[in-house]
Amino acid sequence: MTDCLFCRILKGEIPASIIYEDDHVVAFNDINPQAPLHALVVPRRHIASLNDLTPEDDALVGEMIRRAAALAKERGYADRGFRTVFNTNAEAGQTVFHIHLHVLGGRRFTWPPG
Ligand code: 5GP
Ligand code: ZN
Numbered sequence: 001m002t003d004c005l006f007c008r009i010l011k012g013e014i015p016a017s018i019i020y021e022d023d024h025v026v027a028f029n030d031i032n033p034q035a036p037l038h039a040l041v042v043p044r045r046h047i048a049s050l051n052d053l054t055p056e057d058d059a060l061v062g063e064m065i066r067r068a069a070a071l072a073k074e075r076g077y078a079d080r081g082f083r084t085v086f087n088t089n090a091e092a093g094q095t096v097f098h099i100h101l102h103v104l105g106g107r108r109f110t111w112p113p114g
Contacts, residue, residue, distance in 0.1 A: 036106025
């Protein structure tokens with residue numbers, strides 16, 4: 001997807017602060033962080049939203065979630081707690097249509113979310 005912001009970041013066309021990468025997933029710091037740790041875990045393959053997932057993506061989504069937990073642990077937030085979020089479509093506030101798992105840590109979060 002040439003017009004997808006995150007595909008462009010993954011191709012290196014737009015700079016990002018990359019904190020992890022492997023063959024399947026990349027993680028980079030959010031440009032507008034909402035907590036001391038606010039990273040986005042993104043699959044290399046373009047998938048627009050959770051509505052587009054198929055059973056073939058199950059392992060990939062598992063890798064994304066485990067990577068988010070590993071990043072939180074690296075920063076010392078595993079025991080304190082951290083938040084993971086997938087926003088899907090308009091009412092949830094999805095603005096980039098390439099799935100990404102937000103991982104936030106380092107402060108107390110409220111529930112229910114805003
Ligand atoms: P969404 O609202 O779709 O769940 O999350 C999109 C996230 O991408 C937002 O938290 C936003 O700050 C972040 N974002 C938007 N543009 C860029 C960018 O160019 N670089 C980085 N690193 N993050 C971005
Ligand atoms: Zn994309």
